[in-house]
Amino acid sequence: MVLTPLCEIPERLKAGNRLRKKKILDVVCLPNGWFLVKTENHKSTEDFMIRTVYKVRPRLRYYTPKHAHFAIDLYGKYCADRRKADKVFQAIIEVWHNNPINKVIEKYKTCTTGLPGYPIEYILYALRWILEQEDINYGGDRPEKLQRELDEILAKAGIKVPPGRHGSQLAISLFCNIKMGIHPVDAFIRANLDVQPRFRKR
Numbered sequence: 001m002v003l004t005p006l007c008e009i010p011e012r013l014k015a016g017n018r019l020r021k022k023k024i025l026d027v028v029c030l031p032n033g034w035f036l037v038k039t040e041n042h043k044s045t046e047d048f049m050i051r052t053v054y055k056v057r058p059r060l061r062y063y064t065p066k067h068a069h070f071a072i073d074l075y076g077k078y079c080a081d082r083r084k085a086d087k088v089f090q091a092i093i094e095v096w097h098n099n100p101i102n103k104v105i106e107k108y109k110t111c112t113t114g115l116p117g118y119p120i121e122y123i124l125y126a127l128r129w130i131l132e133q134e135d136i137n138y139g140g141d142r143p144e145k146l147q148r149e150l151d152e153i154l155a156k157a158g159i160k161v162p163p164g165r166h167g168s169q170l171a172i173s174l175f176c177n178i179k180m181g182i183h184p185v186d187a188f189i190r191a192n193l194d195v196q197p198r199f200r201k202r
Contacts, residue, residue: 091107147166
């Protein structure tokens with residue numbers, strides 16, 4: 001699915017060009033001047049990679065966004081304003097349930113303004129691709145015990161798993177734990193997620 005860009009995309013980042021020798025499949029330009037770039041990847045024919053380009057000139061600078069970055073961001077938002085942070089959490093869940101991003105942003109933009117950290121547009125566009133990537137690469141071989149634990153976490157948070165989204169359930173459980181007051185370090189350990197960003201430049 002091609003996402004509608006929010007502003008002009010530089011020629012070097014347009015679909016069909018290459019980023020680190022990988023073909024660019026799609027690009028989203030965000031209001032803060034960042035770009036989300038989807039490129040081909042090697043795990044399967046449907047697999048892809050996501051890059052956050054935060055500087056275009058004089059050199060291209062970017063990193064690979066991960067669940068952990070958004071968990072830390074959500075934790076910071078809860079520390080600042082729990083009511084508004086809950087709205088961000090709800091917006092993430094709505095996108096996970098495949099609601100149109102533009103409508104979700106319109107619904108939650110005003111009631112989440114003033115929060116520290118990432119803007120809601122970046123959170124939702126990035127997580128849409130990250131969670132989709134998790135579903136694509138999910139092999140369906142999750143241990144039964146872990147699956148029960150994930151089901152329990154989401155049940156406590158009042159969240160239902162949409163059809164075909166069990167691969168990304170692990171990442172969503174991380175956000176649920178943050179919402180329920182678990183410190184990010186403990187949440188990362190439970191989810192066994194990598195937290196170190198890999199910065200690149202060209």
